[in-house]
Amino acid sequence: MLDDAAVLHPHDVDHGAARVLAGHLAAIAFAIQVAAVLFSLVGPVPINNRTKLWTPTNLPSNWEAQERRWDLYHWIRTCGLIVAFALLVVGALR
Numbered sequence: 001m002l003d004d005a006a007v008l009h010p011h012d013v014d015h016g017a018a019r020v021l022a023g024h025l026a027a028i029a030f031a032i033q034v035a036a037v038l039f040s041l042v043g044p045v046p047i048n049n050r051t052k053l054w055t056p057t058n059l060p061s062n063w064e065a066q067e068r069r070w071d072l073y074h075w076i077r078t079c080g081l082i083v084a085f086a087l088l089v090v091g092a093l094r
Contacts, residue, residue, distance in 0.1 A: 022092065032083060032087075
């Protein structure tokens, strides 16, 4: 016969490992968010600053390339932030 000390109940499980994992996932998500801000400052923001000066009569010859580059930078940043959010969700559900 088993005594009560030998029986594990679901509420007795140590959740410390899950908390550690959640903390690591949150730290990674935070790092991604910081990287996204820094990436924005060196990628899309300079393009935004240039495009503010454009008018239909003074478009640079490479305006379409700059637009495609901005779209790529925006896509990369958005995907990174989606991953960061997913990590936070996974960590919260642990």
